[in-house]
Amino acid sequence: MLVEEIMKTEVITLSPEETIETALKLLHENHIRHLPIVDENNVVIGIVSDRDVRDASPSIFEEDATPDELQNPIRTIMTFPVTTVHPLDFVEEVASIFYEQEIACVPVTRDDLLVGIITEKDMLYTLIQLTGTHVQSSQIEVKVINKPGILPQVMQVFGQRKVNISSVLIYPYKPDPKYKVIVVRIQTMNPLPTIEDLKTEGYEVLWPKSPGLTL
């Protein structure tokens, strides 16, 4: 999946000479946590987070309601250079950037110009789509030997039942690296016939376990 498929293209930005007070207002009114700072050509020259802005704001214990600090230009507190990504980068790479650099937002640029933004929330939304939990489905977990060709064999069982698959994930089987767990979300309220088929084919179904008397 490419960055351009999940990025937001309407980006709220600030020019470097605007005040910290304006930044504070924008963050608050739009319920966002990051503001890219762009020059007159829409080139990203910095970024501020809500924490940067709060650190630069006076303490809530100050008596003075309209302190001078808030009138300082935003360029004095912005972070630069900025980590950016390209619209054709992979979403997985953005996840790595967030994890390794411990940041939660990257502007997306093409030829240095700002074209979009991705935050950790967009990232999590994408992850939810990948797990398939957002559409009506039942989940089945199958333990299989970790060897080439096993996935199509398992999937064939679902195909023969004509049950539509909304997502497939493959997890390591922690107790024994010789095995993997295939997690399939299928669009049916009655997974029992499919589970029976899987068992008949010799696969171990970890979940659902048979309900009722045979716990």
Next chain:
Amino acid sequence: MAKEPRVDSMSCHSGFVFTDDFTSYRFRDDHPFNQMRVVLTKELLEASSALRQDHFITPRHATEEELSLAHSRTYIQAVKQAGEGLLSEEDGMEFGIGTEDTPMFKGMHEASSLLVGSTLSAIEAVMENQVKHALNLGGGLHHGFERKASGFCIYNDGAVGIKYLRKKYNCKVLYVDTDAHHGDGVQWAFYDDPNVCTFSIHETGRYLFPGTGNVNERGLKEGYGYSFNLPIDAFTEDESFLQVYETALKEIVHYFKPDVIVTQNGADAHFLDPLTHLCSTMKIYERIPALAHELAHQYCGGKWIALGGGGYDIWRVVPRAWAQIWKVMSDGTPFQGPLPKDWLKKWEKESPVPLPENWHDPEDAYNPIPRKKEITEKNEKLLEKSLQLITNQKKYNSL
């Protein structure tokens, strides 16, 4: 608070919606959704001398106009075509028709609109004061969407019925769903409506269909705060189920103050149900209708419409569970002791499994659940989260 006296032993004039044609809603011989359950329940009640001729309400079909309160016209047309064998497999996919869960069958539009009509008949009988409460075990098909069939449901009689209540009687409706699956179709139909409050208790969607019904699904826009969910852990037993359910329901009713209560009484949270992983016994199926009955009298002048729903052990579980709704609704106390011999004698030959002999399940019906303590604790936390908005409001009001 009590506007009316205690209802524990109160006889209420109630209506039982029934027709043999309910069984025409049948996808396939080996499909788990089987309306034979309603016939078995009705005969169990008759054999127990709890159901008389003057209790019956004969249902009508819902009109297309009425169906369109909750369904798109294109979808209704597609269902009609499918029932006449005129819809191709490809064209059906878009509407969820022709899948393993909801295959096409001859006359599916008529069979489905009868189930919706029977819910409308129940609603009319209550709202026109012909009866105090009404029970339609043919309804409760809560997975039907505006333009999509799913989870064994074609038309959503609960959603159509509540739209009808809103339109014709302009009342505030509380919808309570105790099916083991999340009542998604009804929840989404009223997600932004502050005059319809939905509350669903169900097995967590981590594994189970449809996967939604999380505690943070609270409604949208004006409807925010009018959608409640309790996605309890797999293998939850009676005690924990009733503890969280009873607390939540009482709080929600008090907070919302409905004019009428509609309950969906799926009977698939029982330990014998083949499709789910909850571990309740007949105990919850006595308490659930008793609570609805009590609260309907306390808050709604008795206005309570109960519907059926899921329930896939149609021999050992559903008839007993559903018969208790009627018993509690019509005379305030549940059945006890042995099941009527005549009923057992008639059906034991048909049943593929030995029939239970008593209204209650034996104490040691299933093996002890090893994680009981953990499950109970998780469900308690869940209850807190689910009621967060009500708790906040109470704190705020007491300042």
